[in-house]
Amino acid sequence: MKFSIERAALLDAVSQAQAVVERRNTIPILANVLIEAEGSDVSFRATDLDIEVVDKVAAQVERCLLYTSDAADE
Numbered sequence: 001m002k003f004s005i006e007r008a009a010l011l012d013a014v015s016q017a018q019a020v021v022e023r024r025n026t027i028p029i030l031a032n033v034l035i036e037a038e039g040s041d042v043s044f045r046a047t048d049l050d051i052e053v054v055d056k057v058a059a060q061v062e063r064c065l066l067y068t069s070d071a072a073d074e
Contacts, residue, residue, distance in 0.1 A: 002065075003037045004060040005042055010057065016053050017044045017045070018072075020046045020052070021072075030048060031072065032070055033070075033071045034046070036066050037059065037065040040061065042056070043057075
């Protein structure tokens with residue numbers, strides 16, 4: 001996993017994803033943000049099964065990535 005992204009764009013994308021994730025969740029994977037780096041952008045995806053947010057940000061991707069991370073730790 002290796003990509004370069006502007007700090008402000010990263011913070012904006014992660015905060016939008018965090019807004020969708022519920023804090024008390026009965027399905028653990030819904031507390032995560034999916035990060036996908038491919039081509040020339042990185043996408044951040046989160047859902048609570050009612051709403052889904054996908055935010056794509058331009059980046060310099062050196063290695064493709066598909067990764068989930070706990071939204072509370074972002």
